[in-house]
Amino acid sequence: MSDDSLREASEESPSDEDGACTNALKDFHSAGRGPWSHVPDSDWNDWRWQLKNRITTVEQLERLLPDLTASERAGAILARSKLAMAITPHFFNLIEAGDENGAIRRQVVPRLEETHQASWEMADPCGEDSHSPVPGLVHRYPDRVLFLVTDRCASYCRYCTRSRLVSNAAGYDFHADFDKQLAYIESHPEIRDVLLSGGDPLLFSDEKLEYLLSRLRAIPHVEFLRIGTRIPIFLPQRITAELCAMLRQFHPLFISIHTNHPRELTTEVRDALGRLADAGIPLGNQSVLLRHVNDDVEVMKVLVQKLLRCRVRPYYIYQCDLIAGSAHLRSSVRKGIDIIQGLRGHTTGYAIPQFVIDAPGGGGKVPINPEYVLSHNHDRVVIRNFEGRVFEYPEGEDGQPLVPKTRRSAEMEMF
Numbered sequence: 217m218s219d220d221s222l223r224e225a226s227e228e229s230p231s232d233e234d235g236a237c238t239n240a241l242k243d244f245h246s247a248g249r250g251p252w253s254h255v256p257d258s259d260w261n262d263w264r265w266q267l268k269n270r271i272t273t274v275e276q277l278e279r280l281l282p283d284l285t286a287s288e289r290a291g292a293i294l295a296r297s298k299l300a301m302a303i304t305p306h307f308f309n310l311i312e313a314g315d316e317n318g319a320i321r322r323q324v325v326p327r328l329e330e331t332h333q334a335s336w337e338m339a340d341p342c343g344e345d346s347h348s349p350v351p352g353l354v355h356r357y358p359d360r361v362l363f364l365v366t367d368r369c370a371s372y373c374r375y376c377t378r379s380r381l382v383s384n385a386a387g388y389d390f391h392a393d394f395d396k397q398l399a400y401i402e403s404h405p406e407i408r409d410v411l412l413s414g415g416d417p418l419l420f421s422d423e424k425l426e427y428l429l430s431r432l433r434a435i436p437h438v439e440f441l442r443i444g445t446r447i448p449i450f451l452p453q454r455i456t457a458e459l460c461a462m463l464r465q466f467h468p469l470f471i472s473i474h475t476n477h478p479r480e481l482t483t484e485v486r487d488a489l490g491r492l493a494d495a496g497i498p499l500g501n502q503s504v505l506l507r508h509v510n511d512d513v514e515v516m517k518v519l520v521q522k523l524l525r526c527r528v529r530p531y532y533i534y535q536c537d538l539i540a541g542s543a544h545l546r547s548s549v550r551k552g553i554d555i556i557q558g559l560r561g562h563t564t565g566y567a568i569p570q571f572v573i574d575a576p577g578g579g580g581k582v583p584i585n586p587e588y589v590l591s592h593n594h595d596r597v598v599i600r601n602f603e604g605r606v607f608e609y610p611e612g613e614d615g616q617p618l619v620p621k622t623r624r625s626a627e628m629e630m631f
């Protein structure tokens with residue numbers, strides 16, 4: 217950096233710096249090679265090499281992240297018996313060395329706080345086990361099922377709602393029994409939608425995944441298939457041309473990815489998502505609202521706009537489930553509402569996800585919205601828009617609006 221540019225940098229006001237940070241997040245950058253610069257391209261771009269070389273031990277973490285904190289060190293040791301640690305080299309390169317509160321770092325590097333458990337936290341906050349007619353199948357909503365196919369992921373998210381089973385560190389001993397799971401779906405004609413999840417289904421080989429999708433496609437009442445995956449983010453190398461060619465045989469097939477912060481959308485990820493979109497697969501994104509990661513309107517706005525550029529429709533923002541040991545990552549519901557309010561009307565409608573709370577204990581997803589309806593009675597609805605301006609719409613019976621009162625009189629009555 218020249219002296220002039222150093223001077224310019226030091227003269228920037230905090231708001232200039234915030235703006236520069238947000239602008240930097242908008243761009244796509246490669247995750248780079250980081251400490252793996254010596255690795256040949258053929259290895260680096262091979263998803264199996266990435267899996268084999270994941271960071272899974274505290275010793276590796278200490279070597280690669282010199283400013284590891286005492287809390288992270290203890291967390292990495294304790295993760296062995298709770299939710300294992302695994303970080304792909306690709307995703308590791310996004311970790312903010314020198315910033316223990318970095319948005320990427322908080323998501324995958326364990327901390328001692330994971331051992332703190334509040335009385336309202338649970339091992340199975342969404343009540344999945346109590347809605348499982350056969351192991352590995354959750355049938356909570358009338359016409360669709362969640363089909364858990366594996367307990368393994370490319371990297372492990374420290375707030376995972378299924379941390380009781382993924383990685384098997386806590387001894388849950390998950391074993392998918394495809395024949396039993398498929399038999400249940402075959403014998404329930406009301407099931408028209410199957411969501412493959414886990415763990416991460418895209419960790420399967422192409423052959424194994426093709427077998428499973430073929431079996432599901434052969435069930436006449438299954439209209440719609442979905443895959444929930446974080447592989448395009450953790451392991452974009454897995455999204456090969458062969459995988460995409462195989463998946464496109466099973467349309468209508470949708471994929472829900474999971475990304476939380478704009479820095480996760482690297483050039484590698486953008487290209488992987490492009491390959492899936494080119495295979496005709498509609499893509500949606502689910503984010504979890506996380507403290508000091510994405511509980512900020514501007515960060516979330518960059519994320520959703522960047523997702524649209526990757527042909528991914530932002531679908532849900534989840535309030536973080538009450539998973540045991542996640543309090544340090546949970547943000548308030550109020551922040552989620554403020555984010556939706558900061559997006560609605562301020563950016564493209566397609567970019568606006570639905571904020572939901574998965575009701576604790578198995579109540580399902582409940583949409584949470586800012587209050588736009590100020591009053592609603594038999595003859596009118598009083599609403600406010602994104603700028604806070606108040607409007608009245610005539611209510612009526614079956615398309616026959618009653619004569620509305622004037623807006624002025626409506627407003628007078630409100631106050």
Ligand code: SF4
Nearest residue numbers: 369372373376415446
């Ligand atoms: S990728 Fe999904 S299932 Fe796997 S640890 Fe992360 S949130 Fe859990």
